[in-house]
Amino acid sequence: MENVRIAILIADANQARSEMADAPASAPILRSVEELAARPDCRGVLVDTLSREAAERAVRTMRVHPRLSTMPVFLRTTFDAPEVAAVDGAPASWGILARKAVDILDLLATLPPAEALDQDDALLRFLFSRPGTVIAPFQCYHCEKLYRYPLLEAFAQTQDDTFIWAGSLLGRGVLEPGRLVSRVRLCPSCGSAHLNYIDRCPNCKGIDIRQTFFLHCFTCGNVAPQEEYHREGALQCPKCASALRHIGADYDRALENYQCRSCRHICTEPEVVAMCLDCDIAAAPEDLEKLNIAELTLSEKGRLAVRSGNLQSIYAVLDQLNYVNPDYFARTLDWMLGLGLRYKETVFSLLQLRMDNLPEIVVALGRARAALLMETFAERLRRLIRTTDVSTRTAENAFLLLLPHTEGAKAEILRDRIRKLAEDVELPDKKPFQVSLRLYAFPRDYLKGETADLVFSRLATPDRERG
Ligand SMILES: [Zn+2]
Ligand SMILES: [Zn+2]
Ligand SMILES: [Zn+2]
Structure with a gap:
């Protein structure tokens, strides 16, 4: 494939055009993604903007467009931001850019023809034509699952849960998990990872519990907080009045060392619950759903599925x-x-x-x-x-x-x-x-x-x- 036509998309009207030294004078200058969609002769595009938001918007519009979803898309600068995903880099020269576009288009040309691609097809074809692409998770503290997959978001027709989509692609075996990046625990009720772990009294469920040392009197078996044994600088049982001189002989420390300030209940371990900050439900830690956050790649089965069509x-x-x-x-x-x-x-x-x-x-x-x-x-x-x-x-x-x-x-x-x-x-x-x-x-x-x-x-x- 030689001499493919690549357009320059001015995604931000307020900005001066970049001057890529070897850009051909014949490259069509377009003003919108709609204009690009109406030009089947243009096989790739350089999104010419220094605004991250403008680039993000343009790329997303293309990736969910039934005809532009797998098109080679280049940027003027990389922005160094995960939000601008599903692009083919910011080449230093038009020569490099054109070569990359041809490589991608050559691979796409090996696939069965398709009229309009749905989001699965678009994503799998994109990955197939960019070998080695990794769908990387990015940490994001205000996101529901604490991580997001910007590349999946770029292709998702609706911004519903991309994790459900990823799960279905993994389940079908067309994607496979790579390096495990993290694991999060999710609220069993709403799926949020915004949880606050709090310890509370196993008896009355109050949270005002304190660590206290308890002494156990061997003479009468009394168990009470240490301060109740203090008598004029020495230790004396508040119940039977025995003097406690030697630990191990007269008394020892009880295993219980937490006391609830509300109901006075004594326990060895407080109960830990996860409070969901999104839906306010309390769940036991063992009931939380676990979600592995891994890098995702196209599997061999996925490559085969793309090449054989549906x-x-x-x-x-x-x-x-x-x-x-x-x-x-x-x-x-x-x-x-x-x-x-x-x-x-x-x-x-x-x-x-x-x-x-x-x-x-x-x-x-x-x-x-x-x-x-x-x-x-x-x-x-x-x-x-x-x-x-x-x-x-x-x-x-x-x-x-x-x-x-x-x-x-x-x-x-x-x-x-x-x-x-x-x-x-x-x-x-x-x-x-x-x-x-x-x-x-x-x-x-x-x-x-x-x-x-x-x-x-x-x-x-x-x-x-x-x-
Ligand atoms: Zn209590
Ligand atoms: Zn005693
Ligand atoms: Zn919840």
Whole structure:
């Protein structure tokens, strides 16, 4: 890619233009992000301003714009502020800037075309085209979670909780945590990290507690604060009047050393509670939610997801095979397990099919050919399945089939046929179409007390029986 057109965006009308020595005279001078969006010939932009706020505003507008979200964006100066995230630096010369833009655009050109990008796509494509980018957390004392991810905020369509968004991307495995920066504890009620830890009386919950030393009289067993034993410079028990001369022989120090000034309760340890400064709720420290604050990066799975595009539609062909939703499927299975325990003659089987390398296949073949391949496979699968069998999907690439009145040995025959079907799929370069098939037969594989959920997690855990 040569000679890409890069615009100069004057983001602040009151400022003189920067004079980058080698900037081409042909670079379009634009006044707003809207103007930039209307110029598909401009493939990158230099945001020309010395105002941090103006730069931040311009970059954010671009990153949530369906067409500008992955565009190379350069700054006149770095500002040295985390708020101005999701940019490609402040190159010293136009030559460096143009080269960087070409590198980014070259990587973006390897991705499947997309009309308008949603916030997930935009972020993942941005990370993909800027290898090595780290989504770094920044400490921020007035933020709800004490940390923020400015780069995620730049891409978030709404400024709702970017931590929830990060959690969902981590959960899907498209981002992975890197260096752990910190860990915060959150209010279980509102999620705020603004907590005040306060010790209080375990009896009346009052906070006016004092550390006091208590003495324990061996003669009568009296336990009382040390000052109550003082008699004319010596120690004497206020209850039995014995003289306390030798610690260990006449008396010792009691373990209890806190006393509540309100209810006089004595204790060894006050109770500690976390008071939420945002919602005013008191929570025990062990009930606080823990949140790891880590640097985030694009994972291998994320790179694959970006390169193969959204796979939902490709997997969805499997939903045509007597599909029921996962909840209904689980209820049916629970009902059949219950039936099986009552009536000894009940048999049924469960078959799980997982397509392990479909994302790689989509990258290798392209979406259209991969979709065709999946449709062909689903069609052959349909011919093997009876109308009484029901199916569901537990993960995007995991497909479950419930086979009523089918004992283990019969289900194994079906399993082997499906395996054969997968082996017959022809891919270029003799690549295999990798499927894992796992079988659960009732009552053969039943473990006492097992419910549908436990059966699902057993099938989802890889061990023996991998197909
Ligand atoms: Zn008290
Ligand atoms: Zn005494
Ligand atoms: Zn709270």
